[in-house]
Amino acid sequence: MTLQRPASVTDAFLQGLVARIPSTSGGTWKLTEVYTGEVLVELPQSTPADIERAFASARAAQHEWASWPLKKRLGVFKRAHKLFLDNAVTTTDLIQVESGKNRRMAIEESCDPPMVMSHYIKRAPHLLAPVKRGGPVPFLTTSTEIRQPKGVVGVIAPWNFPFATGLSDAITALIAGNGVVLKPDNKTALSPLYGIQMLEDAGLPKGLFQVVCGEGPDVGPTLIDNANYVMFTGSTATGRVIGERAGRNLIGCCLELGGKNPMIVLEDADMEETVQGAVFGVFGNTGQICMHIERIYLPESRYDEFKSRFTAAAEALNVGATYDFGPEMGSLVSPDHKERVQSHVDDAVAKGATVVTGGKARPDLGPAFFEPTILEGVTKDMLAGSTETFGPVVGLHRYRTVDEAVELANDTEYGLNASVWGGDLKRAEDVARRIQSGNVNINDILATAFASKGTPSGGVKQSGVGARHGDQGLTKYTDVQNLAVLKKQVMGARPGQDYDEYVKGMLSGLRMMRKTRIR
Numbered sequence: 001m002t003l004q005r006p007a008s009v010t011d012a013f014l015q016g017l018v019a020r021i022p023s024t025s026g027g028t029w030k031l032t033e034v035y036t037g038e039v040l041v042e043l044p045q046s047t048p049a050d051i052e053r054a055f056a057s058a059r060a061a062q063h064e065w066a067s068w069p070l071k072k073r074l075g076v077f078k079r080a081h082k083l084f085l086d087n088a089v090t091t092t093d094l095i096q097v098e099s100g101k102n103r104r105m106a107i108e109e110s111c112d113p114p115m116v117m118s119h120y121i122k123r124a125p126h127l128l129a130p131v132k133r134g135g136p137v138p139f140l141t142t143s144t145e146i147r148q149p150k151g152v153v154g155v156i157a158p159w160n161f162p163f164a165t166g167l168s169d170a171i172t173a174l175i176a177g178n179g180v181v182l183k184p185d186n187k188t189a190l191s192p193l194y195g196i197q198m199l200e201d202a203g204l205p206k207g208l209f210q211v212v213c214g215e216g217p218d219v220g221p222t223l224i225d226n227a228n229y230v231m232f233t234g235s236t237a238t239g240r241v242i243g244e245r246a247g248r249n250l251i252g253c254c255l256e257l258g259g260k261n262p263m264i265v266l267e268d269a270d271m272e273e274t275v276q277g278a279v280f281g282v283f284g285n286t287g288q289i290c291m292h293i294e295r296i297y298l299p300e301s302r303y304d305e306f307k308s309r310f311t312a313a314a315e316a317l318n319v320g321a322t323y324d325f326g327p328e329m330g331s332l333v334s335p336d337h338k339e340r341v342q343s344h345v346d347d348a349v350a351k352g353a354t355v356v357t358g359g360k361a362r363p364d365l366g367p368a369f370f371e372p373t374i375l376e377g378v379t380k381d382m383l384a385g386s387t388e389t390f391g392p393v394v395g396l397h398r399y400r401t402v403d404e405a406v407e408l409a410n411d412t413e414y415g416l417n418a419s420v421w422g423g424d425l426k427r428a429e430d431v432a433r434r435i436q437s438g439n440v441n442i443n444d445i446l447a448t449a450f451a452s453k454g455t456p457s458g459g460v461k462q463s464g465v466g467a468r469h470g471d472q473g474l475t476k477y478t479d480v481q482n483l484a485v486l487k488k489q490v491m492g493a494r495p496g497q498d499y500d501e502y503v504k505g506m507l508s509g510l511r512m513m514r515k516t517r518i519r
């Protein structure tokens with residue numbers, strides 16, 4: 001049976017979307033439908049000169065945008081919030097054709113930018129308002145903390161959540177008064193392009209939010225050299241390259257990188273919920289979520305029970321290539337990525353691991369499908385034991401004591417996300433606090449942490465620098481101006497004043513200030 005593409009994905013629609021990508025002589029890249037491998041559209045590629053022009057246009061529009069009262073800026077996002085939800089089905093169609101994920105996950109992804117807008121529409125007036133503080137001399141001095149936009153922010157996004165990572169961080173930068181130049185992954189440029197169209201339909205000034213396309217190493221240097229700040233989401237290896245260049249340019253950057261996320265099951269965990277959680281944690285988005293689970297630690301007493309129920313659940317998963325809500329798991333993003341996942345499994349097996357279930361590609365379903373895979377006996381000398389696989393593959397491990405479980409969970413260079421399951425919440429929390437990870441979810445995999453937009457979410461160790469969400473998710477896109485006012489000149493010795501007298505006065509003034517309640 002031939003696969004029917006979603007009705008919204010017409011050639012005219014796609015041509016309209018890619019028309020905004022600047023490309024004078026960069027050629028094109030074949031963007032394909034993942035389920036079939038057929039070309040969807042020739043994606044224009046941007047040259048360094050195109051990228052420089054994109055920054056110039058964004059910068060010109062940004063001066064005007066930053067001068068708008070915040071209330072007027074936020075009005076754009078209030079309208080956009082409605083448009084994003086009204087058009088969630090079209091967004092979902094685009095996310096699915098370009099990424100190959102299942103529809104259940106694609107519709108969830110379409111909701112992230114509206115959630116971020118909703119949070120910062122309420123929070124930004126507080127975060128961006130000037131804060132007046134007392135200066136060094138009570139009553140006679142003031143110092144005001146003023147938040148100013150950085151200018152034009154370069155956003156580099158990966159393919160696994162192209163709509164969420166391409167837009168949500170950009171929207172926050174825009175709310176703070178910046179312009180944005182986004183570089184999505186070539187494979188998944190369509191859904192972010194559609195998001196920008198919706199933002200402009202909601203009143204975002206044209207030119208303020210630019211998109212440039214190309215392979216990372218071709219586009220990256222010019223993008224970073226022209227940006228006032230870089231927001232990067234992607235692998236740890238690329239994060240190092242980005243961070244190095246940003247450092248040389250003395251601009252700030254936020255790096256949201258990879259993980260090798262552990263799940264610890266405690267003795268008193270509810271087994272049904274735990275298995276259900278693990279199924280999402282390991283196989284959700286076909287294992288291509290930065291916060292997904294690749295290592296599960298189980299107490300001896302519950303290992304066999306978990307293994308048999310989890311294996312049965314994995315084998316019962318509906319895996320398939322359809323544009324309806326049926327499949328519980330979709331495709332990997334590309335045949336190349338499928339090869340990488342296969343190589344991790346093959347390497348593990350060659351070094352002594354055993355396959356409990358799965359372990360192979362599913363060419364009968366599509367060019368990049370891979371079976372839900374559970375391994376035992378994975379050790380740190382295997383690729384799957386030490387580096388991020390980023391596919392539907394997990395290793396099961398036994399532990400004897402909780403201390404050992406914590407030690408094993410922390411035995412990694414990554415620290416993005418962790419998940420602890422237990423009936424006694426206090427005990428589970430005690431375990432969670434001991435895990436070196438930017439996010440830890442109790443009795444959940446990742447959604448509780450990631451959807452808590454008021455709390456910063458980022459990685460520690462080799463999983464990142466900085467965070468998205470929370471107050472710092474917005475303020476990182478601003479510079480602080482310390483605007484200080486001296487109402488009457490009282491600092492320093494007065495003309496003709498004896499210096500010993502002045503020093504005595506100054507020191508007693510400092511003693512007094514220590515005691516006053518004025519801050």
Ligand code: NAD
Nearest residue numbers: 157158159184185216217220234235238256257258259290
């Ligand atoms: P990647 O690092 O290969 O690519 C990410 C983006 O960077 C792409 O747009 C790519 O074109 C670009 N890029 C590549 N090399 C570049 C260079 N030299 N200069 C500038 N840009 C460059 O990562 P990926 O394989 O596309 O994405 C998967 C990775 O992203 C996984 O490691 C995953 O864990 C991580 N990720 C992290 C988060 C998070 O929030 N921590 C979220 C999603 C994905």
